[in-house]
Amino acid sequence: MTEASLPSAALIGVGVGPGDPELLTVRAVRVIRESDRVLAPSSAVDAVGRAESIVRQACPGTRVERLVFDMGQATTSIDEAARMVVAGLDTGERLAFVTLGDPNVYSTFSSVAARVRELRPGAAIETVPGIMAFQELASRSGTVVLQNTERLALITALDGPAALDGALDDPTQAVVVYKGGRHLPEMAKRLAAAGRLDGAVMGELLGLPGERVGPVAEAAEGPAAYLATVIVPPVSR
Numbered sequence: 001m002t003e004a005s006l007p008s009a010a011l012i013g014v015g016v017g018p019g020d021p022e023l024l025t026v027r028a029v030r031v032i033r034e035s036d037r038v039l040a041p042s043s044a045v046d047a048v049g050r051a052e053s054i055v056r057q058a059c060p061g062t063r064v065e066r067l068v069f070d071m072g073q074a075t076t077s078i079d080e081a082a083r084m085v086v087a088g089l090d091t092g093e094r095l096a097f098v099t100l101g102d103p104n105v106y107s108t109f110s111s112v113a114a115r116v117r118e119l120r121p122g123a124a125i126e127t128v129p130g131i132m133a134f135q136e137l138a139s140r141s142g143t144v145v146l147q148n149t150e151r152l153a154l155i156t157a158l159d160g161p162a163a164l165d166g167a168l169d170d171p172t173q174a175v176v177v178y179k180g181g182r183h184l185p186e187m188a189k190r191l192a193a194a195g196r197l198d199g200a201v202m203g204e205l206l207g208l209p210g211e212r213v214g215p216v217a218e219a220a221e222g223p224a225a226y227l228a229t230v231i232v233p234p235v236s237r
């Protein structure tokens with residue numbers, strides 16, 4: 001068989017929210033329960049990944065299979081995950097791939113789905129949206145992200161805190177920073193220099209053990225975890 005042609009076969013990227021199991025949508029829970037198999041990214045076969053841990057709490061009794069992603073061998077990991085998915089699709093399975101936040105925003109799911117599409121161009125691939133970390137941070141910190149005609153820039157500081165500078169130029173633009181935990185002290189300095197430190201908030205490990213939520217000005221004495229998000233609201237209100 002070269003195509004995933006059985007009618008129910010599908011790969012479904014399911015967003016499970018940032019951490020609190022209460023933030024799984026009703027649709028996500030239904031799709032997880034109706035799937036033949038639930039796959040979750042993990043850093044090692046014996047390590048419970050974040051998405052798996054959320055599913056275990058929200059859908060007790062669900063069997064979760066781990067897909068090991070080695071960030072040093074990302075292409076190999078994606079290939080192996082895609083091959084496992086394709087083997088399931090070829091036997092008519094519905095596979096839920098659970099992922100933190102939303103599956104269409106900075107998610108490994110997109111890379112796996114693209115590889116599956118190359119191997120099986122006719123495969124059914126769907127997604128279930130998930131609540132994103134910045135939405136939970138806005139709620140927990142009481143931050144209004146956008147009003148009226150204001151705009152939003154969602155950026156990553158993966159390549160360094162300089163990514164912030166261009167995004168701060170427009171005072172009507174809110175800025176959300178992902179993947180910037182280790183640069184938090186430097187980001188705070190750049191926010192202060194741009195007059196944008198007031199009102200900027202940080203959420204680390206939202207909904208997970210070790211959670212911290214508060215003003216960037218108070219949290220930036222040292223680096224934060226990889227799972228940290230910053231919201232810089234517009235200044236022009």
Ligand SMILES: C[S@@+](CC[C@H](N)C(=O)[O-])C[C@H]1O[C@@H](n2cnc3c(N)ncnc32)[C@H](O)[C@@H]1O
Nearest residue numbers: 018101102132133178179205206226227228229
């Ligand atoms: C690979 S991206 C995943 C984004 C996710 N797909 C989303 O829609 O929110 C990882 C980044 O998302 C943010 N993030 C995800 N979960 C988080 C959490 N529980 N607490 C704080 N930030 C989180 C952090 O900025 C982290 O570096």
